[in-house]
Amino acid sequence: AQSVTQPDIHITVSEGASLELRCNYSYGATPYLFWYVQSPGQGLQLLLKYFSGDTLVQGIKGFEAEFKRSQSSFNLRKPSVHWSDAAEYFCAVGGANDYKLSFGAGTTVTVRA
């Protein structure tokens, strides 16, 4: 069975500081990994995805994520957070022959001035 764990329910970070959100996955084959962001009252927007190749992937809004197979992790990072980054972030896993994404419970990010 596939699953995603996001250990941090809520993170507060100062504007301009760095941000790292953790994601651990369980998947029986080669995983496809995704990070989505959801602003209040909005749908989910894809930040970045990893299918294969370079394990450090760049996404929109200055985000990046690193795939570490040995740790079953796909952590999301941003060097300098902006107030507009306050949102909920979801990690998701699927597979090449899969039709279903499994999402983590999400991490809420609060940005303080």
Added chain:
Amino acid sequence: EAGVVQSPRYKIIEKKQPVAFWCNPISGHNTLYWYLQNLGQGPELLIRYENEEAVDDSQLPKDRFSAERLKGVDSTLKIQPAELGDSAVYLCASSPGGKTGELFFGEGSRLTVL
């Protein structure tokens, strides 16, 4: 390009009443999904369509939930009768291909059952 459109955005009903949600996917996207998102949780798949065929409805509570995708474009998700525990956000998503890839989500329909 228009995104995934859902309506209504908000719906408040009393328990035992019926409710329906509508979704218009991105033009050309053959795959359509309905997800349930409870407060503080990630989305959970309810049903997936490939064109007009429901190819995965294993998570859909069929005693009270139903869905259809006539002509392989728009889709409707219905709950009858609604229960208190159905209060949640119902998300529609679409993708151009059947295999795992990027999903494009609508803004969701927030249901409150009183």
